[in-house]
Amino acid sequence: MSAGVEQVSPVWAVVAAIAVLAAAFAGAAVDGALQARPGARRAGMLAPVAEGARLLRQRRRTLVAADTLLWRVGVAGLPVVAVLMAAVLPFGRWVISDLPVGLVWFNAMDVMLWALVWMAGWGPNAAYPLVGGYRFLALALAYELPLMFALTAPAVAAGSLRMADIVAGQDGLWYVVWMPVAFLVFCASVLAFSLHRPFDAPLARDLAGGVLAEASGVDRLLLLAGRHALLAVGSGFAVALFLGGGSGPLLPAWVWFLAKTLLLQSVLLVVRRHLPSVRPQALMAAAWAVALPATLLQVAGVAVVVVARG
Amino acid sequence: MLTTVLFIVLALVAVAAGIAVFRTDSMARATYALAASFVAVGAMLLQFNLDYIGVVTILMMVMEMAIMAIFMIMFMGMNPALMPMSMVHNKRGSLLIAGGVFLVLAAGALLVPWPARRGAPAPxxxxxxxxxxxxxxxxxxxxxxxxxxxxxxxxxxxxxxxxxxxxxxxxxxPKQSESGPEHHxxxxxxx
Known part of the structure; x- marks a missing residue:
């Protein structure tokens, strides 16, 4: 176990799950505040409360020959994956599971989304959600490789796949300073796997909402909450991997971690409002012909620095 | 004790999901039943403290099944993949092969004299x-x-x-008419 981060009792997992949902709610509240303008229906900080209450009272839609099992698994899976990711995320000085391969665990969980979003699209037995599910896989094929190599950069620098070691390796100098490309690619990937713009084609308006088209009631609530939970946890990982985790003066580590995470989450929420939606077929070239070589060069640079430092 | 129970549960899940692959009539369910089976195997590998191999098994298999679902459903002719269909063919032959492989592997597991552990696992x-x-x-x-x-x-x-x-x-x-084919x-x- 590394200095600085200690593993806490598994009972805290309950608190972690609640914290993930609270962070997701904070993201939704920020989003609501950003949408607020005079005369707007359902906007402002309390919009998610109103929307959540409305969806909880709404009847769940049933469709002919729906694959209910896969649909439910896909819909409920989004928040579950967010919580499973958080299991290896150092929250200031505490972590639920100090897995030696925590970074690979995070990667495996974000690959889970390939299956879950597709299942959420397949389940209703309707055309628009199915097209949405396929669109997500097309996007995922494009963003996953740059994401994997962006994850490699901090792991190479820290010489470890353990999240605690990666946080400890940023003592003095945050990784974002000398691996900005990996940081940007990672942030873009967070927007991508949490189905936010510019990567929201699976939920786009031209598909009548795509994966969301047939989801109503608690199903819709879980999908929307899952998106925000994934964005929150993804921001948390960006902080742990690139922004020094809980390091900062005076205040305790968890306060710094939380402040950085919420700030990055809000920045991502603001940024995505100013970006147009990317068509899935247009992302492949940008991701593989531009982002992938840039990330590989970043990893190569990091490797040279690590070898030179000895 | 808890570890043993967890191992047995995971083993049963792996086998049950493996059986479900052939009992279901939906290509999507068969694909993800196979993925669930592999995830259970990956979790068992985690129990052996083979962290990296276990997590990578989960990662690779889920990714592979997601891609496989695309291709299976995309290339299934007039798309029977979207309709209920049987997941088995060549029943007799595959039963023989599966039974034979199981017997060989089980015999190997039971009859091979397993060596005792020398040394300790690396940190x-x-x-x-x-x-x-x-x-x-x-x-x-x-x-x-x-x-x-x-x-x-x-x-x-x-x-x-x-x-x-x-x-x-x-x-x-591309210049269509005025430039010859040598400029293309x-x-x-x-x-």
């Missing part, structure tokens, strides 16, 4: 796994793997330079 199993696989060939592997990877990506890019929908990065529009090469279309 970082991921590092020692890499050392064991690569060893003194590390430099070769490190040189070859980026080359292979770059070859894969560039072969894909070269094979389909214009993409299916529009050129990227933007290529000049530079647009990237190729002959």
């Amino acid at each position: 970082d199993l991921t590092v020692s796994l890499g050392e064991a696989i690569m060893g003194n060939k590390m430099l070769v592997m490190l040189t070859v793997s980026p080359l292979l990877f770059a070859t894969l990506v560039s072969a894909l890019v070269l094979a389909n330079p214009r993409g299916r929908y529009r050129p990227y990065p933007k290529l000049p529009a 090469g530079h647009t990237g279309g190729g002959h």
Whole structure:
């Protein structure tokens, strides 16, 4: 176990799950505040409360020959994956599971989304959600490789796949300073796997909402909450991997971690409002012909620095 | 005690999901039942403290099944994949093969004299796994793997330079009539 981060009792997992949902709610509240303008229906900080209450009272839609099992698994899976990711995320000085391969665990969980979003699209037995599910896989094929190599950069620098070691390796100098490309690619990937713009084609308006088209009631609530939970946890990982985790003066580590995470989450929420939606077929070239070589060069640079430092 | 119970539960899940692959009548369910089976196996590997192999098994298998679902459903002719269909064929032959393989593996597991453990596990199993696989060939592997990877990506890019929908990065529009066929090469279309 590394200095600085200690593993806490598994009972805290309950608190972690609640914290993930609270962070997701904070993201939704920020989003609501950003949408607020005079005369707007359902906007402002309390919009998610109103929307959540409305969806909880709404009847769940049933469709002919729906694959209910896969649909439910896909819909409920989004928040579950967010919580499973958080299991290896150092929250200031505490972590639920100090897995030696925590970074690979995070990667495996974000690959889970390939299956879950597709299942959420397949389940209703309707055309628009199915097209949405396929669109997500097309996007995922494009963003996953740059994401994997962006994850490699901090792991190479820290010489470890353990999240605690990666946080400890940023003592003095945050990784974002000398691996900005990996940081940007990672942030873009967070927007991508949490189905936010510019990567929201699976939920786009031209598909009548795509994966969301047939989801109503608690199903819709879980999908929307899952998106925000994934964005929150993804921001948390960006902080742990690139922004020094809980390091900062005076205040305790968890306060710094939380402040950085919420700030990055809000920045991502603001940024995505100013970006147009990317068509899935247009992302492949940008991701593989531009982002992938840039990330590989970043990893190569990091490797040279690590070898030179000895 | 708890570990044993967990192991048994995971083993049962792996086998039950494996059976479900052939009992279901939906291609999507069969695919993800197989994925669930592999995830259970990956979790069992985690129980052996083989963290890296366990997590990578989960990662690879889920990714593989997601891709497999696309291709299976895309290329199934007039798309019976969207309709209920049987997941078995050649029942007699596959029963014989499966039974035979099971007997051989089970006999091997029971009859081979397993050696006792010598020494203790390394503190970082991921590092020692890499050392064991690569060893003194590390430099070769490190040189070859980026080359292979770059070859894969560039072969894909070269094979389909214009993409299916529009050129990227933007290529000049091909000159259709006034220039002869000998000038076509530079647009990237190729002959």
